[in-house]
Amino acid sequence: MNNPITLVDVSGKPAREQAFWPTVVLRRAQIEAEIERLASIDRPADGRRASSVNHPMNSGPIPAFAPGIDVQIVVLKPGEESTPVVRNSSGVEMCIRGSGVVTIGSKEFRIEKFDVWNTPSMRPQVVRNDGNDLLVRLSYSNAPLLERLEVHFVDNAPDLVASTGTVAAAADQHRARDAAKPIPIGAEGAQLLGYEWLVDIETVDSKALHWPWKEVSPHLQTVYNMELGYTGRHLYVLYNPATERRIGTSPSFFATIAKLPAGKVDRPHRHTSAAINYIMWGHGRSSVNGQKAEWEEGDLHFSAPGWSIHNHASREQGCTVLTVQDHPLHIANESLLWQETLKSPILKLGTDFGIQTNLSEIQE
Numbered sequence: 001m002n003n004p005i006t007l008v009d010v011s012g013k014p015a016r017e018q019a020f021w022p023t024v025v026l027r028r029a030q031i032e033a034e035i036e037r038l039a040s041i042d043r044p045a046d047g048r049r050a051s052s053v054n055h056p057m058n059s060g061p062i063p064a065f066a067p068g069i070d071v072q073i074v075v076l077k078p079g080e081e082s083t084p085v086v087r088n089s090s091g092v093e094m095c096i097r098g099s100g101v102v103t104i105g106s107k108e109f110r111i112e113k114f115d116v117w118n119t120p121s122m123r124p125q126v127v128r129n130d131g132n133d134l135l136v137r138l139s140y141s142n143a144p145l146l147e148r149l150e151v152h153f154v155d156n157a158p159d160l161v162a163s164t165g166t167v168a169a170a171a172d173q174h175r176a177r178d179a180a181k182p183i184p185i186g187a188e189g190a191q192l193l194g195y196e197w198l199v200d201i202e203t204v205d206s207k208a209l210h211w212p213w214k215e216v217s218p219h220l221q222t223v224y225n226m227e228l229g230y231t232g233r234h235l236y237v238l239y240n241p242a243t244e245r246r247i248g249t250s251p252s253f254f255a256t257i258a259k260l261p262a263g264k265v266d267r268p269h270r271h272t273s274a275a276i277n278y279i280m281w282g283h284g285r286s287s288v289n290g291q292k293a294e295w296e297e298g299d300l301h302f303s304a305p306g307w308s309i310h311n312h313a314s315r316e317q318g319c320t321v322l323t324v325q326d327h328p329l330h331i332a333n334e335s336l337l338w339q340e341t342l343k344s345p346i347l348k349l350g351t352d353f354g355i356q357t358n359l360s361e362i363q364e
């Protein structure tokens with residue numbers, strides 16, 4: 001690297017205007033054609049027949065559908081199995097066709113259409129198609145962010161990886177940090193801490209969790225039956241307790257499944273988290289930054305570029321939608337701004353008192 005360091009004068013410079021990626025819809029027909037193409041190619045060495053959905057505004061370094069989220073369409077033919085891979089990215093997956101078996105670390109579970117699971121980082125994952133149809137899944141991860149930071153760890157020989165990603169039974173073990181006593185500075189909580197606190201942080205048990213569609217879907221009737229006057233969203237978060245107050249499915253993303261009744265129109269709002277919707281059933285329309293989009297079953301919609309004003313509406317039958325949004329990432333960064341209506345204040349969720357819906361009134 002021969003380029004010299006430069007000093008860039010930013011004195012008095014205005015803040016950079018943000019370049020919102022426009023809303024785009026990858027149509028069901030395109031997804032199905034790509035699935036067939038992936039099924040027709042020679043089996044790759046790692047067993048992963050996969051295409052990454054690339055937004056037209058993405059400038060890399062890897063394909064991505066939102067600036068911090070990649071979505072891959074991953075296909076396994078009957079009898080095929082992917083080879084184990086370990087990555088420090090984490091994510092969420094949904095099976096959209098076929099059935100099979102997922103092994104993550106020591107955990108194994110069967111999956112079928114519309115099952116969702118999270119993939120913790122640094123755990124080898126293997127997916128096996130033991131059915132008669134293609135096994136197709138949508139795989140969402142935070143790899144684009146890690147690639148931008150040039151720290152995406154990917155190991156295709158995970159036997160060599162020492163980390164188990166599991167919480168050690170350390171509760172009653174001696175910890176070096178116990179000897180590094182905190183030193184208060186001032187009266188408001190500032191402290192000095194020794195190095196031991198940096199390298200022995202509190203742990204959470206980060207498990208692969210599984211939300212089978214047959215268990216989730218009956219609950220969606222509850223939100224589907226809620227009246228149109230409900231000011232919240234007709235959805236459930238697929239909550240992973242390892243994400244604690246960040247209310248995620250993976251450390252970076254939440255996945256929600258919404259079931260909107262017919263004729264539901266959300267109020268225009270915005271949030272710094274970016275959202276990608278997969279339409280599982282039904283159809284509807286959106287307005288995003290003034291741009292209109294129509295979508296229907298099987299489409300994949302980049303539905304909310306961060307901080308873009310948007311709203312979504314179901315049509316005459318309602319709709320069921322998987323949304324993946326990088327909301328927990330922003331809570332961890334104290335950057336989750338949220339404006340629930342265009343007349344509402346801009347809240348910083350996680351420190352400001354949050355938004356109150358009319359749930360208790362409509363349940364009376």
Ligand SMILES: [Fe+2]
Nearest residue numbers: 269271275304
């Ligand atoms: Fe939204």
